[in-house]
Amino acid sequence: MNHWDAIWLNVNLATLDGQSGTDPYGSVEDGAVAMLDGRIAWVGPRAALPAGWRAQVEHDCRGGWLTPGLIDCHTHLVYAGSRAAEFEQRLQGVSYEEIARAGGGILSTVRATRAAGERDLLRQSSARLAALLAEGVTTVEIKSGYGLDTATESRILGVARQLAAACAVEVKTTFLGAHALPPEYAGHADDYIDLVCEEMLPAIHAAGLADAVDAFCEGIGFSPQQTARVFERARSLGLPVKLHADQLSDLGGAALAAQHGALSADHLEYSSQASVDAMARAGTVAVLLPGAYYFLRETRLPPVAALCAALVPMALATDCNPGTSPCTSLLLMMNMACTLFRLTPAEALAGVTLHAARALGLQDQAGRIAPGLRADLALWEIERPAELAYAFGANPCVGRYHADTAVGTPA
Ligand code: DI6
Ligand code: FE
Numbered sequence: 001m002n003h004w005d006a007i008w009l010n011v012n013l014a015t016l017d018g019q020s021g022t023d024p025y026g027s028v029e030d031g032a033v034a035m036l037d038g039r040i041a042w043v044g045p046r047a048a049l050p051a052g053w054r055a056q057v058e059h060d061c062r063g064g065w066l067t068p069g070l071i072d073c074h075t076h077l078v079y080a081g082s083r084a085a086e087f088e089q090r091l092q093g094v095s096y097e098e099i100a101r102a103g104g105g106i107l108s109t110v111r112a113t114r115a116a117g118e119r120d121l122l123r124q125s126s127a128r129l130a131a132l133l134a135e136g137v138t139t140v141e142i143k144s145g146y147g148l149d150t151a152t153e154s155r156i157l158g159v160a161r162q163l164a165a166a167c168a169v170e171v172k173t174t175f176l177g178a179h180a181l182p183p184e185y186a187g188h189a190d191d192y193i194d195l196v197c198e199e200m201l202p203a204i205h206a207a208g209l210a211d212a213v214d215a216f217c218e219g220i221g222f223s224p225q226q227t228a229r230v231f232e233r234a235r236s237l238g239l240p241v242k243l244h245a246d247q248l249s250d251l252g253g254a255a256l257a258a259q260h261g262a263l264s265a266d267h268l269e270y271s272s273q274a275s276v277d278a279m280a281r282a283g284t285v286a287v288l289l290p291g292a293y294y295f296l297r298e299t300r301l302p303p304v305a306a307l308c309a310a311l312v313p314m315a316l317a318t319d320c321n322p323g324t325s326p327c328t329s330l331l332l333m334m335n336m337a338c339t340l341f342r343l344t345p346a347e348a349l350a351g352v353t354l355h356a357a358r359a360l361g362l363q364d365q366a367g368r369i370a371p372g373l374r375a376d377l378a379l380w381e382i383e384r385p386a387e388l389a390y391a392f393g394a395n396p397c398v399g400r401y402h403a404d405t406a407v408g409t410p411a
Contacts, residue, residue, distance in 0.1 A: 001050075001052070002034075002042070002050050002052060002053040002054065003036075003053075003054045003055075004034040004035060004036050004041055004042070004053065004054070004055040004056070005035050005036050005037065005055065005056050005057065006034070006035045006055055006056060006057040006058075006059060006375075007032060007033070007034045007035070007053070007055035007057070007058055007059065008032065008033045008034075008059045008061055008066055008377070008379075009032050009046065009058060009059065009060060009061065010030075010060050010061050010062060010063055011030075011031055011032070011033070011061035011063070011064060011065070011066050011379070012027065012028065012029045012030065012031060012063070012064070012065045012066070013026075013027065013028040013029075013031040013033065013043065013065070013066050013067075013369055014026065014027055014065055014066070014067045014349065014369075014385045015027070015028060015043065015068075015368060015369040015370065016067070016068055016349065016350055016353045016354045016367065016368045016369065017043075017368040017369060017370040024344070024346035024347070024350070025346055025349065025385045026368075026369075027385070028043070028044065028045055029045075030045060030046050030047070031043065031044060031045055031046060031066075032044065032045070032046045032049055033066060033369060033375075033377070034053070034055060035375040035403075038374060038375055038403035038404060039371075039372060039373065039374060039375060039403070040369060040370060040371055040372065040373050040374070040375050041371065042371065043369050043370065043371060059379075059399070059401075061379055061399070062381075064379050064380055064381050064382065064398060064399075065379070065380045065382050065384075065385055066369065066377050066378070066379050066380075067136070067349065067353060067369070067377070067378050067380065067385070067388075068138075068353040068354075068357075068366065068367050068368055068369055068373075068376065068377065068378070069136060069137065069138025069139065069353075069366070069376035069377055069378050069400065069401070069402065070135065070136045070137045070138065070139075070330050070352045070353065070356075070378055071137070071138070071139040071140070071352060071353060071356035071357055071360065071362075071366060071367060072132055072137050072139070072140045072141065072317050072318050072320070072330050072352070072356070073139075073141050073264070073287060073315050073317045073356040073357075073359040073360050074141055074143075074264075074266050074287050074289060074315075074317035074318070074319050074359075075132075075140055075141060075142055075143065075317065075318055075319065075320040075321070076142070076143045076145060076146065076176075076319070076320060076321035076322075077125055077128045077129060077132075077140070077142055077320045077321075077328075078121060078125045078142055078144070078146075078156045078157075078159045078160050078163075079109050079112070079113050079121075079124075079125070079146045079156075079321065079322055080109070080112040080113045080115070080116035080120060080121055080124055080146075081108075081109060081112030081113070081116075081322065082322055082326070083104075083105075083108060083109065083322045083323050083326070086099050086104055086105070086108070086323065096248075096296055096323070096324065097219070097220050097248065100180075100220045101220065103183070105180070105220075105323055106145075106146070106179060106180040106323060107180055107182075107183065109146045109321075109322050109323065110146050110147065110148050110152075110180065110182065112146075113146040113147060113152060113156065114147065114149070114152050118155055118158070118159060121155065121156070121159050122159050122162060122163070125159060125160075125163060126163060126166070126167070128320060128328050129163055129167055129169070130167075131328035131329070132318070132320070132328050132329075132330065133167065133169060133400060134395065134397065134400075135329060135330055135331050135395055135397050136378025136379075136380070136397040136400050137169065137330060137378075137400075138169060138170060138366070138376035138377075138378070138400065138401075138402050138403075139169065139170040139171075139172070139356075139357070139360070139362065139366055139376065140169055140170070140171055140172075141171075141172045141173075141174060141212075141317075141359075141360055142157075142160040142163070142171055142172070142173055142174070143173075143174040143175075143176040143179075143214055144156040144157050144160075144173075144174070144175055144176050144177065144179075144204075144210075145176030145177070145179030145180075145214075145216075146179070148177065148179065148180065148181075148182035149182065149200075150199060150200045150203050150204070153175065153177055153200060153204060154203070154204060154207060154209060157173045157175065157204065157209035157210060158209060160173045161173065161209065168402040168404060169402060170362075170366070170374075170376070170402070172211045172212065172360045172362070173209060173210055173211050173212075174210065174211065174212045174213065174214045174242065175200075175201065175204050175205075175209070175210035175212070175213050175214070175239075176213075176214040176215065176216070177196040177200045177201065177204075177230075178192075178193065178196050178214075178215035178216060178221070178222050178226065178227065178230050179214075179215070179216050179221070180216065180220075180221065181222075189222065189223075189226060190226065193222070193226045193229055193230065196230055196233075197229055197230060197233040201213065201230070201233055201234065201237065202237070205237045205239065210239060211239075211240075211360075212234075212239055212240045212241065212242055212263065212360075212361075213230065213231070213234035213239050213240070213241050213242075214241070214242045214243060214244065215227045215230050215231070215243055215244065216244040217243055217244060217245055217251055217253035217256065218244065218247060218248055218249065218251065218253075219248065219249055219251070220248070221244070223251070224251055224252060224253065224256050227243065227253070227256060228256060228260070231256075231257075231260040231262075232260075235260065235261075240261075240262070240263050240361055241257065241260050241261070241262045241263070242257065242262050242263050242264045242265070242266065242287075242359070243256070243257035243262055243264075243265050243266065244266055244267055245257055245265040245266060245267060245268060245271065245275075246265075246267060246268050246269060246270040246271040246272075246275065247267035247268075247269060247270070247292070248269075248270070249270050250270040250271065250272055250275075252272070252274075252275060253265065253271075253275075254268055254271045254275035254276070254278065254279055254284070254286075255272075255274060255275040255278040255279075257279075257284055258275070258278035258279045258281065258282035258284045259278065259282070261282055261284075262282070262284045263284065263285060263358075263359055263360065263361050264284060264285040264286070264287045264315065264359040265279060265284050265285075265286060265287070266286075266287035266289060266317075266319075267287075267288075267289055267292065267302070268286055268287075268288065268302040268303065268307075269293065269298055269300045269301065269302050270300060271302065271303055273303070273306055276303055276306045276307055276310050276312060277310060279307075279310070279312050280310035280311060280312050284312070285312070285313045285314075285315050285355055285358050285359040286302070286307050286312050286313065286314045286315070287314075287315045287316070287317055287356075287359050288302055288304075288314055288315070288316050288317075288337060288341060288343075288351070289316075289317055289318075289319040289325065289333075290316070290333055290336035290337050290340050290341060291318055291319050291320075291324075291325035291327040291332075291333055291336065292319045292324040292325040293336075293340060293341075294336060294340065295324055295325050295326070295327075296324055301340075301341060302341065304341050304342060304343065313350075313354075313355040313358055313359075314343070314347065314350075314351055314355060315351050315352070315355040315356040315358070315359040316330070316333050316334060316337050316343075316348060316351035316352050316356070317330070317333065317352075317356065317359075318330055318333055330352050331388060331389075331391075331392070331394075331395065332392055332393070333348075333352070334348035334349065334351070334352060334388060334389040335348075335389050335390070335391070335392040336392075337351060337389070338389050345385070345386040345388065345389035345390065346385070346386070348388075348389040349385060349388055349389065353367045353368065354367045354368055355367070374403040375401060375403045376401065376402055376403050377399075377400075377401040378397055378399065378400055378401075379397070379398050379399030379400070379401070380396045380397055380398065381396045381398045382396050
């Protein structure tokens, strides 16, 4: 008995499991974790290890801290080109919405992405993914939304699937056809939604390219009615939904998402108390995106106190995208969530593990160090877990272990 594939020793654990008021990290000092067949087989204090255990590989963690592998639950990381010129325009005082309405913004990235070949898209995206992984990320969600036609949306999601195969990372794909109105449908948004519902979504679903469906419900995006149509089609195909909600204005997006049983509602700067209450009732996770808040120089804060009071789980993500968050650091997002949104460092860590897993429907697979879950782990050279949110621009990750890489490999 107790013959394991690998064991981690000489280590402290932030398990994020069984969080209590006194220790929100679920800490185990001088702990041990064992893996069998890619799953966590044992976790606890080293002193409580069963007698006679054996393991093929012993990882000496040199007194560092092991956390669940980090989960970036909201990215648009497969795209081509850059929007540095728009950044310069915005710094001159032109707003994000003005740029979008003039045909720039998302549509400028759509032009670059449609023009890019698959290899080029893969190369540009791999570099961004590598930066995330270097900080201990083991699961990443990747959205489409820069194609806005069936062929390009499929190419983006296909590249996301290829990245998963190539990089020892769990990838969850999300179809975001309703991200912006493509130029060929200008003035005909309802017709584009017909295309999304009747052609794109069924084709992408049939090809097995989407794990979930998202939309951009906003003045410069799609109306609540159009969003509801996309959600109804997604649900009819058995796909879970999530939503870019209340980022620039309050269209009641988060409440709409909750009514459709969404896994998450994301951004939320303009969400009302009624939306927060609807999310709480539906069990919809709030995904906060401090990178977009910061980069757009937004001043309206997401309703963090109301979310906490309503016990809505708060996840954090990079929103990695060329227009509002050209960022590949989940650790930086943890710091910003504390400094800008007043989360605690423990809430920030839960936001990129425990709650991020729930935002992807993976709560039984990832996001905690607990028996039966995937052995996705990150090892940090730190003295206490709060250091992960405290230092910005530093990367104390010294090991990244992904369940599918047999016995786990250091970063
Ligand atoms: N909201 C965002 O922050 C990203 N998409 C969205 O719906 C930004 C996309 C972009 O500007 O390229
Ligand atoms: Fe986004």
